[in-house]
Amino acid sequence: GDPVDGLETIGQGNDPLTKVIGQGAQAAIELSYEHFPKATEKTLDLITKVGTQVGNGLDVTVKYIDDKTGNVASAKWNKLGKATQDQIRGGGRILSVIVPAGTAGKIVKGIKEAKALRKLDKLIANGKNNSADWANSQFPEKYGPPYTPGTKVTDFVSDGKTKFVRVVSNKSPQKGQWIMRQSDIKGLTPQQIADKFALENVPTGITSIKPPKGVKIRTGKVNENFDRPGGGTQFQLLDEIKGWSNVTPF
Structure with a gap:
């Protein structure tokens, strides 16, 4: 066990x-x-x-x-x-x-x-799988495919107890649909975060959010975009939520 x-x-x-x-x-x-x-x-x-x-x-x-x-x-x-x-x-x-x-x-x-990560893993394990290609098709054509083609995405429902983070730059808003686990960026430089999550701009700050219970979330592997390799695990909020913390500069 x-x-x-x-x-x-x-x-x-x-x-x-x-x-x-x-x-x-x-x-x-x-x-x-x-x-x-x-x-x-x-x-x-x-x-x-x-x-x-x-x-x-x-x-x-x-x-x-x-x-x-x-x-x-x-x-x-x-x-x-x-x-x-x-x-x-x-x-x-x-x-x-x-x-x-x-x-x-x-x-x-x-x-x-x-224990918090383990609970999140269980939520994902009990989620609904779909193809990343299908998930990418839900975005406009001009939007670079966010998920790695040929992989899978998983939709699950928040338990209201898991906190995520979102990195932002001077050109990106505090609120948004793309979030990640804090553990996935711990110890990384802003440049490394940008590469791992294929961000358009190198982040300058971080905010956090704890999605309320019942909020729909999708997760999958980050596709290469903006000349960055990607490869990280991203989470996409499928519902609009409130409660974002203030942005803390790196």
Whole structure:
């Protein structure tokens, strides 16, 4: 199952990690596998799952017994290949997990973000699929096909809980039909965002919106346009909505 399902106790105040956070500790936290095996395992699950999916830059150092030398070794967990991770965990050679200073709070935040993305994935999975070619045909001929031909689009209905973002430039309005997940642009420069989403202009600011429950949304792969490659996952509001936040400059 989804590793995030097993992380309910972290962030709820019942585990060693959250207790230390609650005490306001800013120093690194070391979870001993001997004393807190479940918390240690869950932390590694979270770093692997959330750190990749949400892109928070979460990382921890794991101390373990090196199978080749028999000595204690340490490494950044996300820098290890999956085969090595599985070998270390499967052999029960983990000694402890060290969460860097300032990262513990990100972990709890990361859980919430991962759960939100998981809910969105479920909404999309239960949506209605159609061809991108059909979706493109709904636009005027002079409008460059927004979805990659030969792929599919999915229509779903908002649950009223998912927040999206919209990037804008001095030449584009605050409100509009094209939005994206914030996680899909995290860590990207404005130029990279423009390329990934095939924008006519390089964005200069960002706004956000939480579509109310029942709003129809379409999602699919961004087609190349404006001499930009595209390839990102875009969301199209099929209903006009209100509630946009103020634009924040990059």
